[in-house]
Each structure stands twice: as C-alpha cells, then as structure tokens.
Amino acid sequence: MFVSYKWLQDYVDLAGVTAEELAEKITRSGIEVEGVDLLGEGISGIVVGHVLECEQHPNADKLNKCLVDIGEGEPVQIICGAPNVAKGQKVVVAKVGAVLPGNFKIKKAKLRGEESNGMICSLQELGIESKLVSKEYSEGIFVFPHDVVPGADALAQLNLDDQVLELGLTPNRADCLSMLGVAYEVAAILGRDVKLPEPKVITTGEKASDYISVSIEANEDNPLYVARVVKNVKIGPSPLWLQTRLMAAGIRPHNNVVDITNYILLEYGQPLHAFDYDRLGSKEILVRRARDGEKITTLDDAERKLTSDHLVITNGIEPVALAGVMGGANSEVRNDTITVLIESAYFTGGTIRKASKDHGLRSEASARYEKGIDSKRTREAADRAAALMAELAGGEVLDGVVAVDTLEKTPVKVSITLERINKVLGTEISNEEVSAIFTNLKFLFDVDNETFHVEVPSRRGDITIEEDLIEEVARLYGYDTLPKTLPVGESIPGKLSDYQAKRRLVRRYLEGAGLYQSVTYSLTSAEKVNQYALEKREPIRLAMPMSEERSLLRLSIIPHLLEVVGHNLARQIESVATYEIGSVFLSQANSELPEEKEHLAGALTGSWLTPTWQGEKKTVDFYVLKGILEGLFEKLGLEERVSYLQARVEGMHPGRTAAILLDDKEIGFIGQLHPNVQKAQDLTDTFIFELSLKDVLEAEVEEIHYQPIPRYPSMSRDIALVVDKAVAAGDMKKVIIEAGGKLLRDVTIFDLYEGERMEPGKKSVAYSIRYSDPERTLTEEEVTKAHEKVLQAVAEKFDATLRA
The missing domain is CATH 3.30.930.10 (Bira Bifunctional Protein; Domain 2)
Known part of the structure; x- marks a missing residue:
C-alpha cells in the first residue's frame, strides 16, 4: 500500500511529525514501512512556463521554436520537439541550471542554429513511470489543465514535493488497504483524532428506483449491493490534484468518472464500478452465478469463459461485469457517456479469489475483496463517489439508492482482564493506560472491575479473540518498552543436541x-x-x-x-x-x-x-x-x-x-x-x-583419548608393490596394517605408476610405512623383522612383488 504523506494530512493532523519519523513510528507499532520515497528527489529548477509564441523551427521539420514566460522578466526561447506543444499552454519548464532525474543538468544549447534556454518537460522526464501517465500525455509534454502562474514551483503543482510511504502489510491488516484505515492507525499511534470525509449528496427530483432495479440470486456471495445513478456527466480529465494522488498510489488516471471510482477505492478501501447506464441494455441489475460455458469480454478486451464458480453482474440477461474483479467491455464508461450507474457492493472473499485466480486477473479491487472489506463503508463510498461526480463531472445525482441488503453482521465483542494483559506482556500497565490505548484505536468499550468489554469496529476484521486485544495493547504501548527478562531455572534453559x-x-x-x-x-x-x-x-x-x-x-x-x-x-x-x-x-x-x-x-x-x-x-x-x-x-x-x-x-x-x-x-x-x-x-x-x-x-564415537608425544624416534620404510590392476590399493593397505603388528603406526599411499616399463595389466602402488615403539628406540633388526612380515603378507594375498 502506497500512502501519500500530503493526502494523509486530510484525515490526521501530522504537525510536528515528518514522513521519516512517521514511518519509524508505524514500523515500531507493527506495520513495516518498507521505504519513504520523495517523489521529486534529485530534481531542481522546475517551474511553470507560459508558451507565448510557438512556430516551426526554421531548420528542422520536427522541432518547434517557443517563446516561454517563466516568471523571470523577459521570456526565454526554448526549442521543443514535442508534437503537442502549442501557443497558450501552461507547461513544465526546466530552466538553465535545472537538474532532472539521473543528475541530468540543463544547459544553454543551440539546436540546428537556434538558441535554447531550457527544456519543456514531459512527465516521464520528471521521473514518473510511463505506466502511470495518462494516455493524453503519454507521448509529448505535459500541459497543466488549469490556470497556474508562470514561475510557480511546478513540482508543488504536480504534487512531486510529496513523500510516499510504502507499507508492507501482512494479510491480517486489510484495514490499512485504504487511506482511512491508515488514518485510524496513525491517529492511534499519535494519539490524535481522525477527520472523516462528509459527503454531501445534493439530489434531483428524479428517483434512482425509476431507472434501475436490483435483484440478487447469490445472496451468500453478495449479501449487499448498492446502486446510485448520476445523470448528465461530462467525461473529461480529472483535476490535477486527483490525478497526482492516483499516480502517487501507483494508479494511472483515465477520466474523471473512472478516476473517482479508483480514488474511493484508495480512500475507503471499497471497490466501486461505474457502468455506462445507456450501454447497460436494461433497467435491471441481476447478480448471479455464471452458467458453465457462459462468456464475457472484459475491459482488457479479452474474452473469458465462465463457470458456475464465478459471480457475475448481469443486465438480467448477459454478464456486464465479473463481480469484484473486472467490468465488461459492453458497459464501460467512454467519452460519450452521459449517465453513470455506480456499483458499491460487498462480495465474499472466497468467490472473488476463485474468479481472480481462474482468470489470472489480480486487481486492486479483487485484492481488497479477498482480504475483506468494511461493509459499513459500502453505502458511504457510493455517496462519496456520487458527490464527487457531481462536483468534478457536472453530474446530477438522482434521489435515493437502490439496494439489496441481506447482510447479517453482528458486532464482534471481546472481553479481557487487565491481569491477563499484564501477565502475558510481563508489564504493569495501568487501567488508565489500557483505556487510553483503546480510546486512541477508536474502539468502543466498557470497563467493569478491571475487565474490558470491547466492541470491535467493523473495519478491524482481524480482532476476534483475547490475544488480538493483547497484541493491540502491546504494539501501541511500544514493543521496545516491554520489560526484558531472562529465563530462570535450575539448569541451562536449552542447548544443541x-x-x-x-x-x-x-x-x-x-x-x-x-x-x-x-x-x-x-x-x-x-x-x-x-x-x-x-x-x-x-x-x-x-x-x-x-x-x-x-x-x-x-x-x-x-x-x-x-x-x-x-x-x-x-x-x-x-x-x-x-x-x-x-x-x-x-x-x-x-x-x-x-x-x-x-x-x-x-x-x-x-x-x-x-x-x-x-x-x-x-x-x-x-x-x-x-x-x-x-x-x-x-x-x-x-x-x-x-x-x-x-x-x-x-x-x-x-x-x-x-x-x-x-x-x-x-x-x-x-x-x-x-x-x-x-x-x-x-x-x-x-x-x-x-x-x-x-x-x-548418529554413529557412536569413542571419547577422545590423548597420548603423549613420542619420546623415541620412529623408522620409515618405503615400498613400491607391483600388482594386478584389479587389486584395490585400499585392500592392500588393510593387509599391511594387519601384518605390521603393534609396531606399525601408520601407512600412507604416496604414488601410483602405470606407465612405460610396466608389464601389461600391472601397476605399481607405493606405500610409506612408519614403525615406532612408545617405550623404547627400535633396532634395525626389529623393524626389518616386522617389515618382512608385511612383504610376505601382501605377496601371499595379492601376489605382490617389489618393484625393481
């Protein structure tokens, strides 16, 4: 989950806490922040420019000579090769001396004989990934869609002065797959309040129920479905603030209606889908399991074969969306869309997971449904989306919502005693400290004789048992403040086997x-x-x-x-x-x-x-x-x-x-x-x-027995034995050891010869044999006698002869 620091400030007061400090606090409370990315890092000298004049370069067909006001007195001439540059535009300009990503420095230059004092930039040249740039500006320079002042800081206008925290969420913390969820977490850590959006939906006299009806056959898969209708929308680019927030979160802007649904997905954690009402083909929404062999063409223009394991949204006859995964191409919002049907629904995770896996479609929406969404936000998200479509797309919201609600969600209540919390954590936390932690988490609770009866909010589906509450207390109390103890016992606590x-x-x-x-x-x-x-x-x-x-x-x-x-x-x-x-x-x-x-x-x-x-x-x-x-x-x-x-x-x-x-x-x-x-x-x-x-x-090994260093010298004999090639040197070594008796100390093979002057089928193996006695110095006769036994033994056993 990518979290914009500036966007987060809409919901929580972050005064006095930098992005790096916040990342450290979040990590210490149990959610790892994998990094803090300054979007405009390494970029300087970038301003807003106003293109006063634009004409073709006199010496180049694909270049334009532009006169640009950059808010510094006299306009400057800039040569630009972008096909979409034109007079009157407000653009991003890298001045002379500016630095772009990769430490690319802008200098005065002459291009085909004409002076160029800077560079008019595309978003990609500012370090924004191509996959995040809207199609309108995927090729060519970026043009500000609203009025901006020449010379103003372009990085601030593009939100590139923002910092993005990358949260490495574990599957149990699905609540933080939304900005509001992260806001609740940050507010609890900092002990501050959460400022929630308050959507104000102004409706017309027409009723949504006159336009659409909703029925559900698969109630277990879809216990809650909410629909809203917005008329007379004007499809166009989203305002820049909305586009930059989506890009910071890793989502590419498309148009104002689609962007709003993605914005709500990030804000509330509630996936939405916008249908073109006029392309829907009926006044009915029917949610059911697909029929085996039924087909749908999804938004990526791929035809997909469905089975009865998949949940689909239909117009009563044919599928118009693969529920919770991807919409259908036959009802997508396009540039000529006038009326929008907003879908906000609660789908069960297992059904969505099955469809997502079967079709290889893992989307932002399916990821959230799989891990579990907050059903209490489903209606709020639809209202927020409708209000934004009225504000940003000029739409008119029809009165009322059309919904089917068979969801039975009883609040989860968990009780725990102060004694158990302290016993598990090894702490002496007071009643007041635990109460403060639950208050900061925005948990409703009662205290009865040091027993906390907690009603878990619907956004925290991960809390179901006592141990979950203990974890909440521990992480907000501070893992690094928990007392440290060493195991005690009569023996060493443990060792390697x-x-x-x-x-x-x-x-x-x-x-x-x-x-x-x-x-x-x-x-x-x-x-x-x-x-x-x-x-x-x-x-x-x-x-x-x-x-x-x-x-x-x-x-x-x-x-x-x-x-x-x-x-x-x-x-x-x-x-x-x-x-x-x-x-x-x-x-x-x-x-x-x-x-x-x-x-x-x-x-x-x-x-x-x-x-x-x-x-x-x-x-x-x-x-x-x-x-x-x-x-x-x-x-x-x-x-x-x-x-x-x-x-x-x-x-x-x-x-x-x-x-x-x-x-x-x-x-x-x-x-x-x-x-x-x-x-x-x-x-x-x-x-x-x-x-x-x-x-x-597992082989049993005798204990090591140490012997004194020999006081008396040893005597060595080297022998080269000629034997058949089939004779194993190791077998001969064993016979030598047996025949050498108590005076023989060790035997080493040091040479093998099979070359010239060796009889065919024969080989020569050389051994070094050492004799000694720990009690006395051996005589030549004693060694010779022992050595002759060795030679006799190998001769009898292997027909070995001494090499000449």
Whole structure:
C-alpha cells in the first residue's frame, strides 16, 4: 500500500511529525514501512512556463521554436520537439541550471542554429513511470489543465514535493488497504483524532428506483449491493490534484468518472464500478452465478469463459461485469457517456479469489475483496463517489439508492482482564493506560472491575479473540518498552543436541574448506527423481503440484546441485564449490507419510586453487573432493572407520567413482560425473558426492583419548608393490596394517605408476610405512623383522612383488 504523506494530512493532523519519523513510528507499532520515497528527489529548477509564441523551427521539420514566460522578466526561447506543444499552454519548464532525474543538468544549447534556454518537460522526464501517465500525455509534454502562474514551483503543482510511504502489510491488516484505515492507525499511534470525509449528496427530483432495479440470486456471495445513478456527466480529465494522488498510489488516471471510482477505492478501501447506464441494455441489475460455458469480454478486451464458480453482474440477461474483479467491455464508461450507474457492493472473499485466480486477473479491487472489506463503508463510498461526480463531472445525482441488503453482521465483542494483559506482556500497565490505548484505536468499550468489554469496529476484521486485544495493547504501548527478562531455572534453559552440534560442525568445516551452502527445492521432476538416489523407493507425487517440474519429492540432492553448478557456469563463474544439507523423502509401504532422511551432498568444478604469481593452478579432481571428505570424517572422529570401494553408479564416470563405507556399510558415493552427462548439461568436469548424513552423525564415537608425544624416534620404510590392476590399493593397505603388528603406526599411499616399463595389466602402488615403539628406540633388526612380515603378507594375498 502506497500512502501519500500530503493526502494523509486530510484525515490526521501530522504537525510536528515528518514522513521519516512517521514511518519509524508505524514500523515500531507493527506495520513495516518498507521505504519513504520523495517523489521529486534529485530534481531542481522546475517551474511553470507560459508558451507565448510557438512556430516551426526554421531548420528542422520536427522541432518547434517557443517563446516561454517563466516568471523571470523577459521570456526565454526554448526549442521543443514535442508534437503537442502549442501557443497558450501552461507547461513544465526546466530552466538553465535545472537538474532532472539521473543528475541530468540543463544547459544553454543551440539546436540546428537556434538558441535554447531550457527544456519543456514531459512527465516521464520528471521521473514518473510511463505506466502511470495518462494516455493524453503519454507521448509529448505535459500541459497543466488549469490556470497556474508562470514561475510557480511546478513540482508543488504536480504534487512531486510529496513523500510516499510504502507499507508492507501482512494479510491480517486489510484495514490499512485504504487511506482511512491508515488514518485510524496513525491517529492511534499519535494519539490524535481522525477527520472523516462528509459527503454531501445534493439530489434531483428524479428517483434512482425509476431507472434501475436490483435483484440478487447469490445472496451468500453478495449479501449487499448498492446502486446510485448520476445523470448528465461530462467525461473529461480529472483535476490535477486527483490525478497526482492516483499516480502517487501507483494508479494511472483515465477520466474523471473512472478516476473517482479508483480514488474511493484508495480512500475507503471499497471497490466501486461505474457502468455506462445507456450501454447497460436494461433497467435491471441481476447478480448471479455464471452458467458453465457462459462468456464475457472484459475491459482488457479479452474474452473469458465462465463457470458456475464465478459471480457475475448481469443486465438480467448477459454478464456486464465479473463481480469484484473486472467490468465488461459492453458497459464501460467512454467519452460519450452521459449517465453513470455506480456499483458499491460487498462480495465474499472466497468467490472473488476463485474468479481472480481462474482468470489470472489480480486487481486492486479483487485484492481488497479477498482480504475483506468494511461493509459499513459500502453505502458511504457510493455517496462519496456520487458527490464527487457531481462536483468534478457536472453530474446530477438522482434521489435515493437502490439496494439489496441481506447482510447479517453482528458486532464482534471481546472481553479481557487487565491481569491477563499484564501477565502475558510481563508489564504493569495501568487501567488508565489500557483505556487510553483503546480510546486512541477508536474502539468502543466498557470497563467493569478491571475487565474490558470491547466492541470491535467493523473495519478491524482481524480482532476476534483475547490475544488480538493483547497484541493491540502491546504494539501501541511500544514493543521496545516491554520489560526484558531472562529465563530462570535450575539448569541451562536449552542447548544443541549432539546431532545438531555435529551438523553445525559439518557446515563450519565445509564452509571453512571453501564450499558455499546451497538451499534448493525439495521438489523435483519425474525425469530427475531417481537420479543418484542412494536408496531406490517409489517416488512420492504431490496431490496438487505447482508444475510437473516440481511434482515429486526428491530422493537425491545431487540433481539440484547440478542445476546450481550449471546456473553459475552459464554466467561465466567457472569455479564452483557448493554443498547442501537437506532431506530426501523415502516412501514407506505401511505409512502415508514418507521417511525423511537428512543427506549431505556436494559438487565442485573448475579451479580449486587460483594461480598466483608464485603458485600453481590446481584444478578440482577426485582426490581434492576425497580429501575434503577425509578431513570431515577426521573432524567427526570417524577417519579409521570410513573406507572407499570402487563402484559403478548410473550417471557417474565408471573409473572415477567410489562407494563410501562406514563400518563396512555403504552410506554414499563420490566421483566424477559421466562425460555424457556433463556434455548433456553443459558442465565442465564436475565432481560430486552424496552420503547419508543421518548415518554419519548418529554413529557412536569413542571419547577422545590423548597420548603423549613420542619420546623415541620412529623408522620409515618405503615400498613400491607391483600388482594386478584389479587389486584395490585400499585392500592392500588393510593387509599391511594387519601384518605390521603393534609396531606399525601408520601407512600412507604416496604414488601410483602405470606407465612405460610396466608389464601389461600391472601397476605399481607405493606405500610409506612408519614403525615406532612408545617405550623404547627400535633396532634395525626389529623393524626389518616386522617389515618382512608385511612383504610376505601382501605377496601371499595379492601376489605382490617389489618393484625393481
């Protein structure tokens, strides 16, 4: 909701409160003000000019030479290219030295040999969006529709010295979708009165009931319908004050009658519609549900097919409006309209929401009906519109209103004690302070022995229970003035569970390692749902999916991370390292609800180390990713229990993929995408992993046992073993550890060779083995004896020989 600060002053005295201060107060009371926009910010040197002479430029067909009085003695010559400039007009002039939006400065210039001392401006050149400029001035300069004095401040005339507050309203505060609603809110905050409009309708001797009758078939959808008739209107532009107020609120001016209905929409929050009475085609208004297959052409010239779920306004035979959403083209107000039928009605929100959604028509009117309007303003709004049409369009208002009213609206009454208010808020607010708050809110109430019996005004449909009244007291008392307390108890109020603490450690480690966290959809498509799934289950389909692309609950995180990588690569971000911790959803045979398992997945591509003047470039490969995971398992105390086994996974490179095992149970995989997959998705070499985080974090870990730093030196032996290519290096490492006995401390693989001078089908794997004893210094003989056991074991198990 856009709220004009100057317009708001019509209803509330804002003396001593700037727009910025008001925004702060409104925000602190519970409605966020997302910004305060000074309409003419950055503009200076703009005045009213009077075009005294206008003739064609002697050297240019599309330019005009104008003599303009800008209220500073001698008139100035300005060259203007607008097609609608003419003698006698009052226009907007940017003088020499003026500044326009974008810091565009106006200087003296010569255009085709003729001097130009300024610029005659369009509204767009003053920073007003094209979609808000009336069609009359959408192309060309703006011409003041009324008499103004040359040299006067044009920004003030155009209301561009106004400030607009943008309110970010939550759905429950539909009362503030109107200027009067905002006025009540501001008056309550400032402790001031609200000045309401008092429409004075002067009627003729003719009766409206002689011109129109109203009947309603769908009373549940439309319990209140009010019609007024205004004759002899003269269609034309609205006065400038009305146009500028609409533009400040984000609405484009059209003509005086349509603008008045939009003005009332903003002022009262009551949507209105103006029908051309003579184009209505009958003297009857019938409100009913549409018939299946019935059609209407709306004001946007689109033919729309209706169903029985939609509410329509008809002339007794055919629809003339889609109720609460948009009028029909067959009864719209045009330049030759003479008699106007004003519709002011109360429609139920669900019906309007259905029509708005079905036809993709979300209008200012439908938004208000959906959230709920104040039924007490329906008649007042019709009277206000009729009075303005008489004043601004020269119309004659017929006597009386034609209405159908079956609305039963009993006042909402809520009672609450002072004790409960203070108990919930932790305050000691007095009886008088609460009474003052309810008085400022313009709530009717009685106090009986510190119990408040409040009658909620119809404009505040959000207040129905005790807690709503407590909220009203709290926000006007001031959230920042509520007392602060700390929880008390015998133990610490709360802490992270072991699982949560470990999950936080995982995030910190991965981000410290250079990976960025991603958060992707839990929904995927039928094409991707089974890709890279650790457990194959029947996918779970949503009952009402947003689209086929988001119709199934995911079984793997990897497909979405690949989308993240592709998105970045498409934007020339060539190095990507990202991870996600999220749930996958596994169907269960005997349960409607799926089993949720938390997984950890990652994807890396591009450079791992960016080259510097003294360093080398390091691209991501299998071992970079494996090293990251090994560091993570070490952080979690699982490094000795995790192993890797060559594996084949659909969509993965057959020679660069491994299963991840925890205590010999497979918990995930790691590897490179298959080249065909990379090519299909326009990816560079991409390395990924996914594992069951639940299994990792719930694994029992022994307490850390510290050992003293060794006092005695260790001895190392390096061996290069020649084995068949099919032999896994990890399997050999296990045998070495078993054979090394109690003297062996650690084993590290440091080289793999499969090049020249190697027998076909063979490979050389090099290990560094370290021996030590914490109690003494080992002798050469002891180490040799232990080492020979190692060599014997690998020879027997794998037919391994020492490389020459």
